[in-house]
Amino acid sequence: xxxxxxxxxxxxxxxxxxxxxxxxxxxxxxxxxxxxxxxxxxxxxxxxxxxxxxxxxxxxxxxxxxxxxxxxxxxxxxxxxxxxxxxxxxxxxxxxxxxxxxxxxxxxxx
Amino acid sequence: xxxxxxxxxxxxxxxxxxxxxxxxxxxxxxxxxxxxxxxxxxxxxxxxxxxxxxxxxxxxxxxxxxxxxxxxxxxxxxxxxxxxxxxxxxxxxxxxxxxxxxxxxxxxxxxxxxxxxx
Numbered sequence: 001x002x003x004x005x006x007x008x009x010x011x012x013x014x015x016x017x018x019x020x021x022x023x024x025x026x027x028x029x030x031x032x033x034x035x036x037x038x039x040x041x042x043x044x045x046x047x048x049x050x051x052x053x054x055x056x057x058x059x060x061x062x063x064x065x066x067x068x069x070x071x072x073x074x075x076x077x078x079x080x081x082x083x084x085x086x087x088x089x090x091x092x093x094x095x096x097x098x099x100x101x102x103x104x105x106x107x108x109x110x
Numbered sequence: 111x112x113x114x115x116x117x118x119x120x121x122x123x124x125x126x127x128x129x130x131x132x133x134x135x136x137x138x139x140x141x142x143x144x145x146x147x148x149x150x151x152x153x154x155x156x157x158x159x160x161x162x163x164x165x166x167x168x169x170x171x172x173x174x175x176x177x178x179x180x181x182x183x184x185x186x187x188x189x190x191x192x193x194x195x196x197x198x199x200x201x202x203x204x205x206x207x208x209x210x211x212x213x214x215x216x217x218x219x220x221x222x223x224x225x226x227x228x
Contacts, residue, residue, distance in 0.1 A: 008150075032215050034216065042221070042222075043219035043220060043221050043222055044153070044200070044219050045219070046217070046218070049216065087152070091215050096141060096158070096160055096206070096215075097143060097155050097158050097168060098155075098217060100153040102150065102151065102152035103152060
């Protein structure tokens with residue numbers, strides 16, 4: 001079983017739609033959580049950290065459910081420029097390296 | 111600040127050849143990482159370093175060696191390239207020292223090196 005699992009998609013949504021991605025992780029002792037964004041043939045870029053109480057950054061909202069071991073990302077009012085692959089990232093306790101999911105591809109259509 | 115830079119951007123090698131990929135960061139970060147990314151497999155950690163002069167194995171270290179002689183540089187070596195090492199290689203760094211929630215582990219990536227081994 002992969003440590004971090006994501007639905008690969010693609011999620012095809014119209015502009016202005018709200019879309020949500022989930023990600024599950026297997027190590028219950030994980031303590032740091034992030035969402036990264038990766039455009040085609042580019043490097044991953046940090047989108048946001050995920051805090052225990054949930055957090056919001058503009059149109060993006062991240063939630064953490066430790067009991068069920070999943071993380072979610074909600075994007076409101078989708079823009080064409082949101083089209084990318086979204087990577088769920090986890091840091092298990094005691095490790096200094098991050099574990100990346102394979103990503104969920106989002107395609108926002110006009 | 112240039113952030114994280116990688117050289118070269120592209121390279122084609124023949125099986126058995128060797129090469130070194132260079133990663134440099136100007137953010138005074140303690141931690142540096144090398145990943146490879148293959149279609150459908152996501153980012154996999156090859157080696158990482160938590161400070162100058164230290165290195166550690168990641169998930170897929172076989173066939174690679176690394177060195178961190180200077181804090182700002184992290185080198186990835188392939189001694190005898192194989193077609194299975196055809197991939198996109200990303201370097202990343204994180205502060206390792208910032209206080210505050212998770213800031214130490216937020217990673218910043220270089221633009222990648224596309225390597226083909228024939």
